[in-house]
Amino acid sequence: MxxxxxxxxxxxxxxxxxxxxxxxxxxxxxxxxxxxxxxxxxxxxxxxxxxxxxxxxxxxxxxxxxxxxxxxxxxxxxxxxxxxxxxxxxxxxxxxxxxxxxxxxxAPNFALGSVLATAFAAKAAQYFDSAEIIELHHPKKVDAPSGTAVRTAELMGQARDAADVGPSPDATETALDGARGAEVAGIHVHSVRLRGLVAHQEVLLGSTGEQLSIRHDSFDRxxxxxxxxxxxxxxxxxxxxxxxxxxxxxxxx
Amino acid sequence: MxxxxxxxxxxxxxxxxxxxxxxxxxxxxxxxxxxxxxxxxxxxxxxxxxxxxxxxxxxxxxxxxxxxxxxxxxxxxxxxxxxxxxxxxxxxxxxxxxxxxxxxxxAPNFALGSVLATAFAAKAAQYFDSAEIIELHHPKKVDAPSGTAVRTAELMGQARDAADVGPSPDATETALDGARGAEVAGIHVHSVRLRGLVAHQEVLLGSTGEQLSIRHDSFDRxxxxxxxxxxxxxxxxxxxxxxxxxxxxxxxx
Amino acid sequence: MxxxxxxxxxxxxxxxxxxxxxxxxxxxxxxxxxxxxxxxxxxxxxxxxxxxxxxxxxxxxxxxxxxxxxxxxxxxxxxxxxxxxxxxxxxxxxxxxxxxxxxxxxAPNFALGSVLATAFAAKAAQYFDSAEIIELHHPKKVDAPSGTAVRTAELMGQARDAADVGPSPDATETALDGARGAEVAGIHVHSVRLRGLVAHQEVLLGSTGEQLSIRHDSFDRxxxxxxxxxxxxxxxxxxxxxxxxxxxxxxxx
Amino acid sequence: MxxxxxxxxxxxxxxxxxxxxxxxxxxxxxxxxxxxxxxxxxxxxxxxxxxxxxxxxxxxxxxxxxxxxxxxxxxxxxxxxxxxxxxxxxxxxxxxxxxxxxxxxxAPNFALGSVLATAFAAKAAQYFDSAEIIELHHPKKVDAPSGTAVRTAELMGQARDAADVGPSPDATETALDGARGAEVAGIHVHSVRLRGLVAHQEVLLGSTGEQLSIRHDSFDRxxxxxxxxxxxxxxxxxxxxxxxxxxxxxxxx
Incomplete structure (x- = not known):
């Protein structure tokens, strides 16, 4: 011993x-x-x-x-x-x-980068007019959006509600079915499935004249x-x- | 004179x-x-x-x-x-x-970069298993997807059909409504609307072990x-x- | 009144x-x-x-x-x-x-997104093996790297020192002059100058199998x-x- | 048989x-x-x-x-x-x-995406005021820039010379050593080395109000x-x- x-x-x-x-x-x-x-x-x-x-x-x-x-x-x-x-x-x-x-x-997720990305996204969400999420995974994934994306959207939505931020502006009048993604807690979430990828997520936050993007790439278990x-x-x-x-x-x- | x-x-x-x-x-x-x-x-x-x-x-x-x-x-x-x-x-x-x-x-589009991006995407589309499009615009845009994204998807779809490339692999079984985007000519298209942005488009092409991304950003008329x-x-x-x-x-x- | x-x-x-x-x-x-x-x-x-x-x-x-x-x-x-x-x-x-x-x-910087990006980068820097910064600006800028990039690198370097993180791994033996960027507080910083851009910065953090990227785009004053x-x-x-x-x-x- | x-x-x-x-x-x-x-x-x-x-x-x-x-x-x-x-x-x-x-x-390179990316970059280079390359690799790589980045820069430089495009605009007066990258055939090339990455390259092309980016990611042999x-x-x-x-x-x- x-x-x-x-x-x-x-x-x-x-x-x-x-x-x-x-x-x-x-x-x-x-x-x-x-x-x-x-x-x-x-x-x-x-x-x-x-x-x-x-x-x-x-x-x-x-x-x-x-x-x-x-x-x-x-x-x-x-x-x-x-x-x-x-x-x-x-x-x-x-x-x-x-x-x-x-x-x-x-812990539902042990990837440090993913945990940090979600925490940062939730913290920043209250300071921007607009917020959306793009998650990208390998094409064998059976669910969309990913659990991490849903969890991130929920935390971002809660933070925006708590800070009394209104909904992201959106003037869309005519759209093809699905074009604007799924809506989770007021956040539009888009799921890409692409051969070659593993597990990736990008949070986009925008206000007049600026954008903050927080992206996590998981290449390997x-x-x-x-x-x-x-x-x-x-x-x-x-x-x-x-x-x-x-x-x-x-x-x- | x-x-x-x-x-x-x-x-x-x-x-x-x-x-x-x-x-x-x-x-x-x-x-x-x-x-x-x-x-x-x-x-x-x-x-x-x-x-x-x-x-x-x-x-x-x-x-x-x-x-x-x-x-x-x-x-x-x-x-x-x-x-x-x-x-x-x-x-x-x-x-x-x-x-x-x-x-x-x-010419429906005078942005050289946009015209090149569409031509390259159409040319490359036949060589990859998977192909999707993300287009991102300011939140005052009334239609989704953008006309450029629809046109790009159509050209990519035609090229893939002509080369007998099958559909992009996709094992999705359960999805929130809209998560996988709109489908145009067999290409999934996702429309992001974000304050601060102008007009942007990213074509993603993937095969085992690799990804090719072609992105155009239009910041100004x-x-x-x-x-x-x-x-x-x-x-x-x-x-x-x-x-x-x-x-x-x-x-x- | x-x-x-x-x-x-x-x-x-x-x-x-x-x-x-x-x-x-x-x-x-x-x-x-x-x-x-x-x-x-x-x-x-x-x-x-x-x-x-x-x-x-x-x-x-x-x-x-x-x-x-x-x-x-x-x-x-x-x-x-x-x-x-x-x-x-x-x-x-x-x-x-x-x-x-x-x-x-x-306040040296009033862009909320930029201030958040710097704070997040400094916080995350201790959790990754590798850290580098890419800053991208319009070609009329006279100094390189940008003041924001230098400040970000200094804060990241301090955080890595405080947590006893060693230097980013780098096996480079032969390099063209300048290829690996400038070194600020142990962080490699790369300055891109491109017509069409305004002021942008991307912090890249990597460990085995994953990457965290924090990007800020400033499109307008x-x-x-x-x-x-x-x-x-x-x-x-x-x-x-x-x-x-x-x-x-x-x-x- | x-x-x-x-x-x-x-x-x-x-x-x-x-x-x-x-x-x-x-x-x-x-x-x-x-x-x-x-x-x-x-x-x-x-x-x-x-x-x-x-x-x-x-x-x-x-x-x-x-x-x-x-x-x-x-x-x-x-x-x-x-x-x-x-x-x-x-x-x-x-x-x-x-x-x-x-x-x-x-063939020095069998990655279809990489071959396409280089061909597209060389073709587009003549249509933009500014052109730079960022290549990103695992930290065990011994040379910088990568052979692919050097080859891409040479082809882009030749295309720009043939079309009588002048050098990319650059007002840099004071720079930290290395900040602006290495220069290959008039193209600035930046080499990032980051744990978690494999082999990646991004070509950035810019003119007033727009940017075209062509990126290839190689995740696996x-x-x-x-x-x-x-x-x-x-x-x-x-x-x-x-x-x-x-x-x-x-x-x-």
Whole structure:
């Protein structure tokens, strides 16, 4: 057993995200990978391996039990699995109240650049007359707009409402069906699907004589790993539940 | 009377485009402005002024009579006015057949960059799996998509059909209404309306591992003037009717 | 005399910025323009006109005396004139200490989008391996890089130093002179000069698999006016000296 | 032996490009892969395998002998290997004169989008006052600017010279060293190096009131494969030597 303070067990280690996480943790000089579990492995083994932290990248059916197990045994948890509805979150918060020193991060998005882009867009939205979003993805994506674009639009819309900014000006009288995009929280959102692309989003903000554009390009799944490592390095000093990686960023927004 | 070979009469000289044309011609060292006519002026005066060329930037109601007058008196004409339907164009071609040395250019768009961007997009469209268009304009525009975007999509669609390129791949199963834009000739077109912008268009072409983007930004109406001057310098050596400024560009690659 | 609470005297009203400010204040429903002074006018007249606020858009030689006059007479001041070195700023702070209720904003840049872009770039810089800046301006600009780009690079460099981020990776061994741009605070800065452009800046931040781009386009001088109005609406509730419009933005950064 | 008309032998099949080519040819419905040779294999075996075409993706030391062997045995060749100087090209043309029906394509760049972008940039360059290039690559690249950017600048510069376009306007008086980039054939070229990027290039063209931007993004080496397949499908009908994939593209606008 080494002296690394962050001794990590990866759950869901054979999945696409999980296998990247295994590599990233092995390469991190301040961490040690002590367990890499897949379907069928026994959770108790991560205790005998001396884990201090858990990364959960499994499936919605397993994640709740995994995280409960971690909290009950005093392990901090970084969770990228979806499926955490309000009921589950409330139950987790109750459990955490009984284990005051344990921290859990549940993050729907670990790409630092994407998290920053969304935070900046939400902050800037109140200062411009017009706001629209273009998201661009590979053509195998089945939904439009992307979840990130919907979330960004909602946050921007809330900020504009709170600051009493009126709707974006728009004199369109005649339009082909769909030309002006989908409307989410008062923000027009356009979804491009193009072979060669991965996952990209551009927020456009305009006022008389000026434009502010905030764009994030995700070229590869490995872009999530710096966020996972940041989560692991921070979660031990943030007892209780944190929802969203932005809670760990020095954004003061 | 100077020795300039290109002696220009501007019709519609007090309109927005016309007044810019007057300035541009006055600044061109190889041209002379010999007449600047508005509503109510007599066309015969441009003959006594010694005009060799006419620029028509009037209104659909006047343009046909103006151009006929020019052709009948041996003047070359550069025409930016809309309203030239098939019937008018055929009548003009008959008239030009009787005046073999006269040239007429009818151009819906004088922005060189825009004309080039459309030509390049049409040419490249057959070589990529995916093709979409984003056009961005000021929020006072009443139609969506822009006429230029529709025309670009039509030319791209024709080129893809001719080369037997299938439709752009798109696995979208669930979409908010409008998210995927309007479809024109098989090309998805997205219309952004943003305060601060003027007239912009971006064509996106993608295949596995690569993207080609062709973008034109029009910041100001003066961007049409180099195209008007190019038209005036070329029309005298191109007898008959030319439709579209691209007919004068050295695009043979 | 109307009931508007913000009764503004514009100093330097015949300059390029000043004349835009006059129009913007006249159009603002919650303000009244009570004086528009040029060279040679008597400052005392702004008192008899009932001014509560002063906008100084004059020249470095006049601005200090103008602002002192305003402060001594209890008027809040929004200042866009350059020339405020450390000595002047210290003297002004002393004067403001004697007039506890008066607010002064000195802002080198009133474009909200530009101020936001710089703040976001400085905040994000610590989270990425690589950082570079491209600034693009009209070809009549005499200096390169732009002052805004230098300022942005300095703030980004400070943030990266404070977070112990190493230099951007760069394996360049052979380069044409100038290819890699100028280096400011460890950030490579590239200056494009292109006819048709006005003032634009793009900050590029990259890590493995992702890129964050923050771009500001200034198309027209009128883009400064929302910032001037925001300054006028805020300065009365912010006694003392504020340096930079970002001090009034809800950035919490 | 199948009935496919294009029966391909890949030379250099174990290299990075070669192994991608093997996969692409296996996936192409109109081709058959009949040989995949690495170092030490006997060229004579591609004859017994019934090859009609050769793809050479080897090294500068081998490529000339490989191509000579192909031509002498009546096989068409698509060549991506570098090292073809003037002397080698002349010797090859002599050999091809003796084998009138054989076609050879030597292409320094197989990315269709990149080839198109360069061709469009060269064509458009004469129509704008200003022209600059920004190329962006991963930070492990050892040279700056990229070879593609230098080649693009040279072609643009030649086109501008031929059309008697003067130099891009530039009033810069004071600049930090390197700020204005490197100058190649009168075109300013800026090289960005950013973690997360692969290979990207943007050509900016500007005139009063407008900008044309042509951007190519190469995200992955597989982007070269459509160009290799296009070469294989075309080379048999183009006897003699063709230099550059643009020679096979239908660019006549």
């Amino acid at each position: 080494s002296n690394a303070e962050i001794r990590v067990a990866v759950l869901g280690a054979s999945g696409r995200m999980g296998s990247e996480a295994v590599k990233a943790i092995q390469d991190a000089p301040d961490m040690e990978l002590v367990a890499a579990q897949g379907r069928g492995d026994q959770l108790s083994e991560i205790l005998s391996a001396g884990a201090t932290h858990v990364v959960d990248l499994t499936v919605p059916e397993s994640t709740e039990a995994n995280v409960r197990f971690a909290v009950e045994h005093g392990l901090h948890a970084v969770v990228g699995t979806t499926g955490w509805d309000t009921e589950r979150l409330q139950a987790l918060e109750q459990l955490l109240a009984e284990h005051g020193s344990v921290g859990v991060l549940i 490995v872009s999530f790993m710096p966020g996972v490592l940041l989560g692991l390095r921070t979660v031990g000093s943030r007892p209780g539940l944190t929802h969203g990686l932005d809670g760990y960023l020095d954004l003061g927004l | 100077s020795n300039a070979e290109i002696r220009v009469a501007v019709l519609g000289a007090s309109g927005r485009m016309g007044s810019e044309a007057v300035k541009a011609i006055q600044d061109a060292p190889d041209m002379e402005l010999v007449a600047a006519q508005g509503r109510g002026d007599q066309l015969s005066e441009i003959l006594s002024a010694g005009a060799t060329h006419v620029v028509d930037l009037t209104v659909p109601e006047s343009t046909e009579a103006n151009v006929r007058f020019a052709v009948e008196h041996g003047l070359h004409a550069v025409v930016g006015t809309t309203g030239w339907d098939t019937e008018r164009l055929q009548a003009l071609e008959q008239l030009l057949a009787e005046h073999g040395s006269v040239g007429v250019l009818i 003066v961007s049409f003037m180099p195209g008007v001057l190019l038209g005036l310098r070329t029309v005298g050596s191109r007898p008959g009717l030319t439709h579209g400024l691209d007919g004068y560009l050295d695009l043979g690659l | 109307s009931n508007a609470e913000i009764r503004v005297a514009v100093l330097g009203a015949s300059g390029r910025m000043g004349s835009e400010a006059v129009k913007a204040i006249q159009d603002a429903p919650d303000m009244e323009l009570v004086a528009a002074q040029g060279r040679g006018d008597q400052l005392s007249e702004i008192l008899s006109a009932g001014a509560t606020h002063v906008v100084d858009l004059t020249v470095p030689e006049s601005t200090e005396a103008n602002v002192r006059f305003a402060v001594e007479h209890g008027l809040h001041a929004v200042v866009g004139t350059t020339g405020w070195d450390t000595e002047r700023l210290q003297a002004l702070e002393q004067l403001l200490a004697e007039h506890g209720s008066v607010g002064v904003l000195i 009128v883009s400064f006016m929302p910032g001037v109005l925001l300054g006028l609406r805020t300065v009365g509730s912010r006694p003392g000296l504020t340096h930079g419009l970002d001090g009034y933005l809800d950035l919490g950064l | 199948s009935n496919a008309e294009i029966r391909v032998a890949v030379l250099g099949a174990s290299g990075r490009m070669g192994s991608e080519a093997v996969k692409a040819i296996q996936d192409a419905p109109d081709m058959e892969l009949v040989a995949a040779q690495g170092r030490g294999d006997q060229l004579s075996e591609i004859l017994s395998a019934g090859a009609t075409h050769v793809v050479d993706l080897t090294v500068p030391e081998s490529t000339e002998a490989n191509v000579r062997f192909a031509v002498e045995h009546g096989l068409h060749a698509v060549v991506g290997t570098t090292g073809w100087d003037t002397e080698r090209l002349q010797a090859l043309e002599q050999l091809l004169a003796e084998h009138g029906s054989v076609g050879v394509l030597i 597989v982007s070269f494969m459509p160009g290799v397949l296009l070469g294989l499908r075309t080379v048999g009908s183009r006897p003699g030597l063709t230099h550059g994939l643009d020679g096979y593209l239908d660019l006549g606008l």
